Amino acid sequence: MYFVSVNMKFKFIEEKIFRILMIAATLTVFAFVISIIYTIVAKGWSAMSWDMVSKLPGGGFYIGKEGGFLNAIVGSLYIVGASATLGLMISIPVVFYLNVYLKKRSKMAYIARMAYDVLFGIPSIVYGSFGFTIMIYFGLRTSLLGGIIVVTLLIIPIFIRSMDEVARRFPRDILDTAYSLGATRFETIGVVIRQIAPGIATATLLSVGRAIGDAASVMFTAGYTDSIPTSLSQPAATLPLAVFFQLSSPIKEVQDRAYAAALVLTLIVLILSISGRFITNRFSKNKLQ
Amino acid sequence: MKSLFTTIAFPVETELRKEYRTKNGVGQTIWKKIRFFRPDYKFVRNEGISEIFVSGLNVHIKNNHILKDVNLTIPDKKITCIIGPSGCGKTTLLKTLNRLTDSVEGVKITGKILVNGEDIINSGTEITRIRRKMGLISQRPCPLPMSIFDNVAYGCRIHGIRNRRKLRMIVKHYLNAAGLWEEVKDRLRTPAVRLSIGQQQRLCLARSLAVEPQFILADEATSALDPISSKTIEELFVKLKQNYSIVMVTHTLRQALRIADHVIFMYMGEIIETGSAEEVFNRPQHELTKKYLSGAFS
Numbered sequence: 001m002y003f004v005s006v007n008m009k010f011k012f013i014e015e016k017i018f019r020i021l022m023i024a025a026t027l028t029v030f031a032f033v034i035s036i037i038y039t040i041v042a043k044g045w046s047a048m049s050w051d052m053v054s055k056l057p058g059g060g061f062y063i064g065k066e067g068g069f070l071n072a073i074v075g076s077l078y079i080v081g082a083s084a085t086l087g088l089m090i091s092i093p094v095v096f097y098l099n100v101y102l103k104k105r106s107k108m109a110y111i112a113r114m115a116y117d118v119l120f121g122i123p124s125i126v127y128g129s130f131g132f133t134i135m136i137y138f139g140l141r142t143s144l145l146g147g148i149i150v151v152t153l154l155i156i157p158i159f160i161r162s163m164d165e166v167a168r169r170f171p172r173d174i175l176d177t178a179y180s181l182g183a184t185r186f187e188t189i190g191v192v193i194r195q196i197a198p199g200i201a202t203a204t205l206l207s208v209g210r211a212i213g214d215a216a217s218v219m220f221t222a223g224y225t226d227s228i229p230t231s232l233s234q235p236a237a238t239l240p241l242a243v244f245f246q247l248s249s250p251i252k253e254v255q256d257r258a259y260a261a262a263l264v265l266t267l268i269v270l271i272l273s274i275s276g277r278f279i280t281n282r283f284s285k286n287k288l289q
Numbered sequence: 290m291k292s293l294f295t296t297i298a299f300p301v302e303t304e305l306r307k308e309y310r311t312k313n314g315v316g317q318t319i320w321k322k323i324r325f326f327r328p329d330y331k332f333v334r335n336e337g338i339s340e341i342f343v344s345g346l347n348v349h350i351k352n353n354h355i356l357k358d359v360n361l362t363i364p365d366k367k368i369t370c371i372i373g374p375s376g377c378g379k380t381t382l383l384k385t386l387n388r389l390t391d392s393v394e395g396v397k398i399t400g401k402i403l404v405n406g407e408d409i410i411n412s413g414t415e416i417t418r419i420r421r422k423m424g425l426i427s428q429r430p431c432p433l434p435m436s437i438f439d440n441v442a443y444g445c446r447i448h449g450i451r452n453r454r455k456l457r458m459i460v461k462h463y464l465n466a467a468g469l470w471e472e473v474k475d476r477l478r479t480p481a482v483r484l485s486i487g488q489q490q491r492l493c494l495a496r497s498l499a500v501e502p503q504f505i506l507a508d509e510a511t512s513a514l515d516p517i518s519s520k521t522i523e524e525l526f527v528k529l530k531q532n533y534s535i536v537m538v539t540h541t542l543r544q545a546l547r548i549a550d551h552v553i554f555m556y557m558g559e560i561i562e563t564g565s566a567e568e569v570f571n572r573p574q575h576e577l578t579k580k581y582l583s584g585a586f587s
Contacts, residue, residue, distance in 0.1 A: 103394050173431040176389050177493075181444040181500050182421030191443075194434040286434040286480040 040266060044259030052260055057226045062246070064253040069261050074228050075236035076265075078144060080212045083151040084204060090152070091159035092200070096192060099167040100175065100185055113164070119157040125216035127154045132220035145232040147222025154217050155207035162206055166199025167192070197283035205276035209269050215240035239265045339405060339422075339503035339534045340365050341386060346400035348378075348385055350393060355381045357558045359400070363504070363551075368526060368535045370545040370566070373555035374586060379538040382555070383506050386536070387423040388416050405503070421448070423504040424497025424533075429513050430489035432481035433496075437473050440481045440492055444500035459499055467495035468525060487518025494525065505529065507537045511544065523548055542582065546570060554578050 051068045058067030094112075102109040131150035140146060174195060178188040193200070215238070223235030224245065239261055246258035341363035348356040355378050363369050371379045381390065388409060390396045402409050409419050421444075433440050441460040442450075450456060460477070464470040469491045473484070481492055490510060497505065507526070511519030526535055527548055539545050545552060545566070552569040554562045554577075562569055562578045573579045580586060 105394065171431075172392070173427060173429070174433060175392070177425070177427070177431045177433060178443075179389060179392075179417075180387060180420050180423065180425035181447070181496065182417045183444075183447050184417050187447045191433050191435075197434075286436065286482065 037266070040259050040262045043256055044261075044263040047253065047256035047260040048263060052257065053264060056228070061226075062249060062254060064251050069237075069239070069242045069257070069264075071226055071228050072237040072239045072242035072261060073264060073268075075144070075222070075225075076212055076239040076268075078229065078236060079147045079151055079218065079222060079238060080208055082148045083155060083211055084208050086148065086152045087155045087159050087207060088200070088204065091156055091163060091203075092193070094160055095163045095167050095196075096189055098164060099170060100188060100192060116157050116160045116164075120161055123216070124154055124214050128217040128220050131217070135221065141233075142221060142223030142235045143233045144222060144229045144236040147218045147236055147238070148232075150217050150221045151211045151214070154214065155211050158207040158210060159203045162203040163196060163199050166196045166202075170195060194286055198280045198287060201276055201280040201283055205273055205280075208272055212268060212272075213240055213265065215244055239268075337405075337503065338365050341405075341504070341534070341536075342401075342403040343386075344401045344403075346382075346385065346398070346402065348381055348390065349397040350381075351395040355558055356385070359558075359560055361553055361560055361563055363534055363536055365534055366530055366532065367550040368530050368537060368548050369551040369553060370549035371536065371538045371553045371555060372540075372542065372545050372581075373561075374581070375540070377555045378558040379555055380508055383425075383508050383536065383538055386504075386506060387420045387425065389420075389425070391416070421500050422502050423506050424494070424500070424502040426490070426493050426497060426505065426507045426510045428509045430486060430493050432484070432489050432492055435481060436478045437481050437484070437492060438477040441496050441499050444496060448500060463495040463499040464492075466498055466529075467491040468521060469495055485518075487514050487521065490514055490518065490522060491525070494522070498529075503533060505533050505535045507535065509538050509540055512540055519544075554581065556581070 049068075051066070053068055053073060054070055055066075055068035056071050057069065058065055061067035098109050098112060127150050131146060131153070135142075135146050170192065174191055175188055178191050183191075218238045219241060222238060224237050224241050225235045226237070227234075229236040242261045243258045243265070246254045246261065249255060249258075343359055343361045343363075346356055346359040347354070359382065371382065373379055384390050385398060386402060386404075390398065398410055400410065404419055404422065407414060407419070409416070433443055435443065438460055441463055442456045445456060445459055450459070461470060461474075464473065469488060472488060473492075481489065484492060490513075494505075505526075511522050514522065523544065526537070529535065530550075537545075537549070549566040552562075552564065552566050553560060554569065554575075556577055562573060562575045569578065570582065573582055
């Protein structure tokens with residue numbers, strides 16, 4: 001009897017301790033989010049103005065004179081929009097092929113998945129330098145096109161991996177149903193895409209989040225400029241690089257502007273994730289559980 | 290063969306479009322009403338003969354011999370019930386009939402399956418055309434991840450019907466055939482997964498019928514359903530048999546007793562006894578059949 005009661009007490013305490021630890025871990029993450037947002041708002045708010053997001057940098061912008069970083073915002077959106085579209089166009093066929101055409105235990109699928117896992121782990125600076133080497137080989141200068149291609153390379157593994165996770169749990173019954181209605185393998189793509197639509201939305205969100213915040217891959221490939229690119233061969237500015245260059249300036253106003261740029265970057269990501277969540281919910285209404 | 294869809298005797302619609310003004314005054318075209326000359330649903334008689342002959346069929350999956358030298362006939366416009374204990378190859382047989390076994394790894398099929406005289410195993414038959422002739426209804430209803438309307442229209446769309454008016458008529462026609470129209474006519478655009486499980490099964494039936502098959506393969510179609518839904522499905526099958534050859538795998542002997550015209554008894558991958566329902570149930574020839582029917586094993 002004595003042992004039992006001690007044991008019960010111990011279990012009770014154990015339960016309590018671990019609960020407290022879990023709550024602490026959750027709160028720590030939350031605290032990180034709050035402190036990051038607090039820092040960029042506190043430091044960037046003073047520099048934040050409508051001019052910042054609506055004007056191109058003026059003559060003395062980088063020594064604290066007037067202007068804004070519209071060039072970086074537009075450049076970032078260009079690169080991210082184009083590479084997300086390209087990435088989707090490349091990775092949906094890959095995921096479809098891996099999961100519908102190849103058998104469950106096929107060697108090729110195994111090797112391909114391993115390759116994507118390796119690509120997933122490669123740091124973005126390596127992509128950047130790889131892209132730079134290729135561009136030198138072809139005699140290209142830093143340009144919007146180079147940035148788009150390298151960022152596409154960077155996010156394709158993210159696309160494929162997160163879509164593949166969803167597509168592997170795809171119920172085979174649905175495929176059999178489509179086949180029994182006389183669909184060819186290719187014609188099942190409509191069904192497959194509808195079923196993994198929430199996965200596609202999540203993947204897009206993840207990769208856009210990664211692409212828009214990545215400085216290393218665009219540093220050598222897209223370059224930096226004070227104007228908005230009008231063709232694919234012109235260099236383009238990006239928000240992470242705007243943060244980087246302004247933060248390394250010794251002048252306080254310029255540093256504050258870096259935080260303002262970081263604030264804009266965070267806001268864009270925030271808007272994207274909120275709308276992404278909304279869209280995901282909309283897409284998953286048809287999904288078979 | 291004439292295009293199957295053109296042979297449907299669809300009545301002419303009288304009132305197709307109407308301009309309706311919504312409350313906020315924006316003009317909008319909506320397909321409000323499609324009225325038929327014929328007030329209620331009737332089957333369009335399928336005059337063709339639809340039969341399946343299977344001879345010397347052997348199916349191996351990896352090292353397992355699943356079906357052993359199967360010979361059978363699926364008669365025209367009858368309900369054929371395949372009965373037998375679990376794991377005896379009933380489902381494999383059914384899936385082999387429309388070659389859904391293709392996607393299984395390590396499968397090897399030998400023998401002959403003639404669907405309306407056409408060998409579907411050996412020759413390079415275009416399998417999608419064969420599959421389209423056979424509507425498959427699985428054990429658990431499996432609606433496609435789309436709306437109710439799109440579920441029924443999916444088959445027609447992949448076979449090239451794009452005309453919305455026609456699609457609407459087809460959807461209405463076959464939802465009626467499956468006895469579902471009255472229940473879902475106001476919510477055709479809602480996801481199919483929101484239907485109850487019995488409704489989903491009838492939706493699957495409507496979806497299979499919409500591609501104009503000649504056979505219906507039902508793999509324990511009622512085993513996941515409640516008694517009332519399964520009764521509805523059974524009644525539908527009895528009604529549909531005037532037009533389609535129906536092959537049913539069933540676990541419940543009572544169900545086979547109620548609706549079967551023709552019975553195939555399988556045991557361990559072999560066909561033990563075939564014959565009309567009356568013969569097999571009243572005068573079983575084989576010892577195993579007698580045992581199974583008396584409930585000695587199941």
